Amino acid sequence: MAETEGSTPTVDNHSLGRRSFLDWLLGLSAVGTVLAIAYPVLHFVFPPPRPKGRSKGAVLAAQTSELPPGSGKVFPLGTKPAILVHTPDGQWRAFAAKCTHLSCTVRYRDDMKMIWCPCHDGRFDLTGKNVGGPPPRPLPEHAVVVKGDEVYVTEEAERG
Amino acid sequence: MDRAWAWLDERVGLEPLRHLMAEKAVPRHRYSLFYYLGGMALFLFVIQLGTGLLLLLYYEPGVSTAYESVKRISGEIPFGWLIRSIHRWSADIFIGVLAAHMFTAYLMKAYRRPRELTWLTGVAAFGVALAFGFSGYLLPWDDIAFFATSVGTQVAGVFPLVGSALLQLMRGGEDVTGATLARFFALHVVVLPFAALALLGIHLLLVQRHGMSVPPGVAEKGRPRPFFPDFLMHDLVGWTLALALLAALAALLPAGLGSKADPFASAPPGIKPEWYFYAPFQQLKMIPSHVGPFEGEAVGAVGFAVLGMLFALVPFLDRRAARGKPSPIFTVAGWAVLVYLVGLTWYAWRH
Amino acid sequence: MVRLAALIALLALPAGARGADAGANSCIECHGDVLEEAGGDVHRTAGLSCVDCHRGDPRDQDPERSMSPSRGFIGRPRAMAAARMCGECHGDIERMRVINPRLPTDQLAQYRTSDHGKRAAKGDPKVATCVSCHGAHGVRSVKDPASSASKGKIVETCTKCHNGEYMQGRSIPTDQLEKYRSSVHGTKRLQEQDVGAPACNDCHGNHGAAPPGVFAVTHVCGRCHVTQAELFGASSHASHFRDLGAPPCTTCHNHHDIMATSDEMLGTGERGTCAACHAPGDPCDEATKRMRQGLLRLAADTERARNQLTLAERVGMDVERPTYDLAGAADALVRARAEIHAFAEPRFDKVVAEGVEITGEVQKAAEAKLAEYQYRRKGLAVAAAVLLAFAGLLALRARRLEKTRIEP
Numbered sequence: 001m002a003e004t005e006g007s008t009p010t011v012d013n014h015s016l017g018r019r020s021f022l023d024w025l026l027g028l029s030a031v032g033t034v035l036a037i038a039y040p041v042l043h044f045v046f047p048p049p050r051p052k053g054r055s056k057g058a059v060l061a062a063q064t065s066e067l068p069p070g071s072g073k074v075f076p077l078g079t080k081p082a083i084l085v086h087t088p089d090g091q092w093r094a095f096a097a098k099c100t101h102l103s104c105t106v107r108y109r110d111d112m113k114m115i116w117c118p119c120h121d122g123r124f125d126l127t128g129k130n131v132g133g134p135p136p137r138p139l140p141e142h143a144v145v146v147k148g149d150e151v152y153v154t155e156e157a158e159r160g
Numbered sequence: 161m162d163r164a165w166a167w168l169d170e171r172v173g174l175e176p177l178r179h180l181m182a183e184k185a186v187p188r189h190r191y192s193l194f195y196y197l198g199g200m201a202l203f204l205f206v207i208q209l210g211t212g213l214l215l216l217l218y219y220e221p222g223v224s225t226a227y228e229s230v231k232r233i234s235g236e237i238p239f240g241w242l243i244r245s246i247h248r249w250s251a252d253i254f255i256g257v258l259a260a261h262m263f264t265a266y267l268m269k270a271y272r273r274p275r276e277l278t279w280l281t282g283v284a285a286f287g288v289a290l291a292f293g294f295s296g297y298l299l300p301w302d303d304i305a306f307f308a309t310s311v312g313t314q315v316a317g318v319f320p321l322v323g324s325a326l327l328q329l330m331r332g333g334e335d336v337t338g339a340t341l342a343r344f345f346a347l348h349v350v351v352l353p354f355a356a357l358a359l360l361g362i363h364l365l366l367v368q369r370h371g372m373s374v375p376p377g378v379a380e381k382g383r384p385r386p387f388f389p390d391f392l393m394h395d396l397v398g399w400t401l402a403l404a405l406l407a408a409l410a411a412l413l414p415a416g417l418g419s420k421a422d423p424f425a426s427a428p429p430g431i432k433p434e435w436y437f438y439a440p441f442q443q444l445k446m447i448p449s450h451v452g453p454f455e456g457e458a459v460g461a462v463g464f465a466v467l468g469m470l471f472a473l474v475p476f477l478d479r480r481a482a483r484g485k486p487s488p489i490f491t492v493a494g495w496a497v498l499v500y501l502v503g504l505t506w507y508a509w510r511h
Numbered sequence: 512m513v514r515l516a517a518l519i520a521l522l523a524l525p526a527g528a529r530g531a532d533a534g535a536n537s538c539i540e541c542h543g544d545v546l547e548e549a550g551g552d553v554h555r556t557a558g559l560s561c562v563d564c565h566r567g568d569p570r571d572q573d574p575e576r577s578m579s580p581s582r583g584f585i586g587r588p589r590a591m592a593a594a595r596m597c598g599e600c601h602g603d604i605e606r607m608r609v610i611n612p613r614l615p616t617d618q619l620a621q622y623r624t625s626d627h628g629k630r631a632a633k634g635d636p637k638v639a640t641c642v643s644c645h646g647a648h649g650v651r652s653v654k655d656p657a658s659s660a661s662k663g664k665i666v667e668t669c670t671k672c673h674n675g676e677y678m679q680g681r682s683i684p685t686d687q688l689e690k691y692r693s694s695v696h697g698t699k700r701l702q703e704q705d706v707g708a709p710a711c712n713d714c715h716g717n718h719g720a721a722p723p724g725v726f727a728v729t730h731v732c733g734r735c736h737v738t739q740a741e742l743f744g745a746s747s748h749a750s751h752f753r754d755l756g757a758p759p760c761t762t763c764h765n766h767h768d769i770m771a772t773s774d775e776m777l778g779t780g781e782r783g784t785c786a787a788c789h790a791p792g793d794p795c796d797e798a799t800k801r802m803r804q805g806l807l808r809l810a811a812d813t814e815r816a817r818n819q820l821t822l823a824e825r826v827g828m829d830v831e832r833p834t835y836d837l838a839g840a841a842d843a844l845v846r847a848r849a850e851i852h853a854f855a856e857p858r859f860d861k862v863v864a865e866g867v868e869i870t871g872e873v874q875k876a877a878e879a880k881l882a883e884y885q886y887r888r889k890g891l892a893v894a895a896a897v898l899l900a901f902a903g904l905l906a907l908r909a910r911r912l913e914k915t916r917i918e919p
Contacts, residue, residue, distance in 0.1 A: 008470075013612050019911070022904060022907060022908070023908070025900075025904055026901070026904040026905065026907075026908055027718070029897060029900040029901035030901055032900070032901065033897055033898055033901045034899040035897075036893075036894040036898065037403075040216065040238075040239035040242050040243070041243075044214055044237060044238060044240060044243055045214065045217065045240050045821075046243075047237075048238060050235060057574070060247075064853060074165060075837040076458065076836075078831060078835070079831050079832075079834045079835045079838075081835070084228040085856070090598070100639050101707050102707075104845075105842065112913075118737065118738050120735040120736070121737050133707070133735070134706070134707020134708070135706070135707070136706075136707070141536050144470045152742060155223070155228070155420075156224060156420075182690045231829070234829060239886075241827070242887075245827075246700070385651040385913075386916075389571070389912065390909060390912055390913060390916075393908065393909040394906075394909055396902075397905050397906045397909065400898050400899075400901055400902040400905065401898075401899075401902050403898055404558055404894075404895045404898040404899055404902070406893050407891055407895060407898070408895060409892055410891075411887045411888055411890070411891035412888070414827030415824075415827075416827060436601055471645070
């Protein structure tokens with residue numbers, strides 16, 4: 001315990017008081033530091049509720065009941081639109097929905113049994129191949145997985 | 161407290177620890193500030209282990225899941241952005257601090273007898289740290305990571321004789337694919353941590369055995385400072401400030417994520433590796449295509465390898481320091497290499 | 512008569528002699544340059560030779576006899592004679608089926624109905640015939656990009672004749688290329704090589720080419736611009752235009768010089784196309800003013816939402832979903848502009864409202880992201896304060912400890 005020459009008891013008491021206050025503050029800030037670290041870590045570690053519709057790079061596109069055979073639906077896949085088609089003969093197929101001509105969003109036309117682009121009458125058959133109008137390339141296809149009554153579409157485009 | 165100590169002592173034998181805590185002291189002189197660097201590097205490594213382990217709870221390796229899981233960590237997991245950004249920033253700062261620790265140890269001739277093994281394990285650990293950085297960079301599997309890895313592994317391929325075998329070993333094939341991701345993940349999460357812990361363990365044991373080295377010809381000022389608790393408290397202050405800095409960087413400049421890697425897309429122009437590889441990268445770019453009868457790139461790669469070897473072997477080359485005398489030639493050489501590397505790095509950063 | 516005889520002679524020749532190769536062909540001794548020009552000519556590849564079109568006698572070295580009309584020789588046919596030369600095979604389905612069953616065989620019949628054909632029948636020597644567009648000796652499939660009748664080259668081919676110089680002295684307009692080049696279709700086709708954009712033959716036809724007649728061409732427009740055509744056809748304006756004798760589409764958009772559209776075309780302003788029939792300030796004009804406001808608002812809202820998203824992204828927040836949603840607003844803007852052709856304000860307003868709803872939601876999402884960022888900054892401030900306090904107090908404690916050692 002330090003003692004400077006000529007120090008008076010009053011100064012001693014003050015110093016003592018200040019020291020234990022600082023020590024107390026130190027203890028408090030140590031606890032605070034531990035909490036500041038523990039709080040985010042604990043929140044991180046306990047898993048959040050998994051939002052529906054995401055599993056291993058696939059997106060929930062539709063319920064099977066939503067799309068009877070001969071219908072289609074445009075839905076988001078990442079930042080881009082994609083189209084899910086339940087073909088008249090019962091297959092599920094999905095493609096990127098950006099028309100390869102000028103990027104308008106295509107749609108399914110059951111009267112034509114084709115995927116159609118409203119901007120300049122571009123047509124794609126149900127394998128995605130460009131069969132009519134200006135589009136120069138087929139639509140990239142995405143894999144579809146049907147799990148029970150849910151239809152998932154993978155985000156990666158297949159390379160033919 | 162004393163009861164707990166006695167209980168443990170009876171079973172484990174704590175005398176060496178008690179001796180260390182009582183006796184370990186850090187010399188005071190005009191360069192003693194640099195003694196903090198080793199501890200700072202250790203702290204940052206512990207941060208990497210901690211945040212890395214946390215990330216491992218949610219990261220899923222594999223070409224169809226890696227990117228998505230990192231996206232999830234950044235966007236959906238509570239404080240995932242914080243853990244990931246700290247991991248990212250700490251990696252950079254850790255390597256920077258490690259480089260500073262290594263160079264100050266060099267310039268202070270800490271490598272001299274009897275600390276040659278300390279030096280060797282340290283240099284090896286630095287290599288491990290660079291490997292950590294390189295392997296970890298690929299794991300988010302975004303376009304920047306993919307192409308930086310392509311470029312980096314391609315550089316490995318320019319080594320004469322072993323180049324193409326080395327490239328295939330690193331990539332797990334001819335190109336960067338899911339196979340590359342798999343082995344980089346194994347490297348980053350298992351192999352390198354084991355290597356790091358082994359090297360670090362030996363390094364720290366040796367430091368405790370030999371104590372801190374004082375540069376030859378440097379006068380000490382007063383008595384050495386006790387490690388427990390004085391120096392450690394100072395260490396702790398530095399570590400706390402470092403943690404505050406990491407938190408600030410994470411909150412204000414969070415780690416980004418490009419678009420998902422597409423092996424069929426062409427590389428964006430001006431693709432570069434991580435900053436700690438700028439120097440060799442830039443040097444290779446600047447070397448003429450042929451140096452004498454040899455291919456320029458091979459000469460560059462071998463050149464750097466030789467430089468690294470010489471650097472590692474310096475304890476055995478610096479005879480004067482081994483005898484405890486100042487060795488200005490090695491000091492000048494060290495500064496020259498430092499200026500060269502920093503200059504190249506800065507140049508690459510600006511272009 | 513001579514030709515009939517030549518035909519019989521030709522058919523009577525053994526097949527080998529008919530498809531005589533270069534060795535037994537006296538034509539190329541003087542006309543060797545033609546052989547070079549032929550190159551990958553489809554007729555040549557099919558085994559045909561000079562004699563198959565030009566007749567005459569290739570085995571005879573004497574040009575007087577080999578190129579004699581008595582041997583059926585046809586030199587350089589003009590006008591309808593040229594068309595008939597090609598049409599002899601290409602108009603005969605029995606013959607073509609053996610060679611290429613998928614080729615149509617109605618070209619000559621179509622040609623006869625076209626303006627080119629009609630003039631050819633009158634003997635006009637300058638009019639286009641088969642060889643004018645397809646070439647004579649280097650004929651390729653129109654799918655081959657080297658063919659002068661291919662999509663890439665057809666504009667060049669048509670305007671080889673349809674220009675001021677060639678057409679001098681005729682009453683036909685010659686400004687088509689100039690107008691087309693400045694048009695949005697011309698820019699896409701000629702500069703960007705977008706073969707989705709129409710060129711001369713897409714609206715005028717190929718072998719039966721004729722100016723479509725101003726009312727007919729609007730059916731052609733509607734083949735690609737389906738939405739606008741359908742909306743217009745069902746609108747109040749369809750009958751008005753019919754009564755006024757004004758063709759749809761081209762009345763407001765022109766035909767060769769179709770320019771990129773702008774919102775300023777709506778209304779009676781300086782570039783407004785409605786001014787042709789509407790007086791400024793009439794109820795329709797007032798409606799267009801409101802509609803233009805709607806478009807401006809939707810465009811401005813989309814821009815503002817996009818800027819907010821960029822800001823959020825720049826500070827490191829994930830804006831993937833709102834970015835996707837915002838595309839719906841851009842979509843709504845395009846649809847609203849198409850909806851103008853319905854000339855019904857309620858329908859238009861509905862589309863604009865859909866777009867504005869989307870921008871509103873995206874704006875909210877962007878603001879939420881920015882708020883989250885602010886929350887992080889505040890959290891950081893708190894955590895940093897605690898950490899800095901701890902570090903500072905620790906440093907003080909260390910200094911105090913030091914002092915007690917120095918002053919025992």
